[in-house]
Amino acid sequence: MSDKFCIGCGVKLQEENMAQDGYTTSLENDICLRCFRMKNYGEYQIVAKSNEEYIKILKQISSTGDLVLYVIDCLNIDENILKIRDYITNPMIVVLNKRDVLPKSIKDVKLLGYLKKMGFSSEKMIVISCEKNYHLDELMALINKCKKSDEVYVVGNTNVGKSSLINKLMKNYSVYPSSLTISPMPSTTLDKVSVKLKDDLTIIDTPGLIDRGNITNYVDSSLIKMINPKKEIKPKTYQIRSGQCLVIGNVMRIDYLEGDKNSFTIFVSNDLKIKRYNASKCELLKDTSKSTYDVSFHQDLVVDGLGFIKIVAPAKVDVYIDMNVNVFIRDSLI
Ligand SMILES: Nc1nc2c(ncn2[C@@H]2O[C@H](COP(=O)(O)OP(=O)(O)OP(=O)(O)O)[C@@H](O)[C@H]2O)c(=O)[nH]1
Numbered sequence: 001m002s003d004k005f006c007i008g009c010g011v012k013l014q015e016e017n018m019a020q021d022g023y024t025t026s027l028e029n030d031i032c033l034r035c036f037r038m039k040n041y042g043e044y045q046i047v048a049k050s051n052e053e054y055i056k057i058l059k060q061i062s063s064t065g066d067l068v069l070y071v072i073d074c075l076n077i078d079e080n081i082l083k084i085r086d087y088i089t090n091p092m093i094v095v096l097n098k099r100d101v102l103p104k105s106i107k108d109v110k111l112l113g114y115l116k117k118m119g120f121s122s123e124k125m126i127v128i129s130c131e132k133n134y135h136l137d138e139l140m141a142l143i144n145k146c147k148k149s150d151e152v153y154v155v156g157n158t159n160v161g162k163s164s165l166i167n168k169l170m171k172n173y174s175v176y177p178s179s180l181t182i183s184p185m186p187s188t189t190l191d192k193v194s195v196k197l198k199d200d201l202t203i204i205d206t207p208g209l210i211d212r213g214n215i216t217n218y219v220d221s222s223l224i225k226m227i228n229p230k231k232e233i234k235p236k237t238y239q240i241r242s243g244q245c246l247v248i249g250n251v252m253r254i255d256y257l258e259g260d261k262n263s264f265t266i267f268v269s270n271d272l273k274i275k276r277y278n279a280s281k282c283e284l285l286k287d288t289s290k291s292t293y294d295v296s297f298h299q300d301l302v303v304d305g306l307g308f309i310k311i312v313a314p315a316k317v318d319v320y321i322d323m324n325v326n327v328f329i330r331d332s333l334i
């Protein structure tokens with residue numbers, strides 16, 4: 001065993017066992033074979049991680065008292081995001097990333113107001129997009145102003161864009177290189193990775209907390225690529241009567257059971273096809289798990305990792321989807 005760690009994902013490098021994490025053909029290399037394949041060929045190999053390991057890392061971070069950037073994905077705002085406070089008490093900047101995928105009509109103040117209403121209050125908050133370089137100057141200024149030492153940690157669920165954020169900060173504000181591995185799959189980063197931005201600032205990437213209810217854990221890699229929106233979502237509105245259903249990307253079905261003539265607006269990746277059917281004549285996805293929801297006025301039905309549906313009038317609906325996926329109702333974001 002070496003004492004060298006992969007600069008892409010943080011795993012300890014080894015050249016003994018190809019089947020194990022950290023394998024590299026030579027210890028002269030700086031990255032493991034898994035990262036090499038992801039970076040060069042877009043070939044993804046999912047690694048099963050446990051949240052216990054991550055919670056251990058969070059506890060270590062907590063004991064430092066250093067500034068933490070807590071990254072959240074704009075599309076996955078749910079009550080679980082507050083759980084971070086069970087693990088760390090550090091000063092924190094809440095960073096709402098992937099702003100570019102939400103329609104421009106949704107204003108940043110609305111998103112920030114929503115987080116406040118959920119319970120974030122003492123934390124600084126900022127809406128950004130790594131992809132579009134949106135508000136990164138403002139974030140960098142905040143980091144410089146709020147950091148407690150030379151070290152700043154980046155934490156959050158898997159796939160929210162932690163490594164993307166660090167690579168972007170390095171590209172914009174550092175003379176040093178950074179080659180953290182980024183991928184659309186969950187659990188890309190496997191351990192802590194320190195990246196020196198300047199003499200008095202080192203940013204530390206961490207593996208993400210696995211969100212067990214997220215749909216990306218239960219579909220194959222080609223579908224994950226379609227589910228992760230790459231562009232601004234174009235919401236699609238369907239006028240719908242009870243007895244009709246919508247099938248979204250062949251992963252989810254929503255049947256409108258009871259209620260007046262209604263309007264469902266779907267916010268999911270533009271790559272996913274949506275079709276409307278007469279529910280009694282449609283057998284699609286009936287073999288998946290079914291749950292019934294009562295959606296009230298001004299509420300969204302959220303599907304973890306997929307997106308959300310804004311329903312105008314109160315509605316009773318059946319949702320068919322993989323049994324592990326978290327589906328819930330929240331006050332409307334819009
Ligand atoms: N549209 C959009 N996609 C983004 C943005 N930032 C990151 N992504 C994408 O989100 C996916 C996950 O990015 P990563 O940087 O690997 O996320 P991570 O949080 O480090 O993930 P883990 O290491 O698995 O915990 C990739 O497909 C990125 O291209 C953004 O601002 N906008």
Ligand SMILES: [Mg+2]
Binds near residue numbers: 163181206
């Ligand atoms: Mg990462």
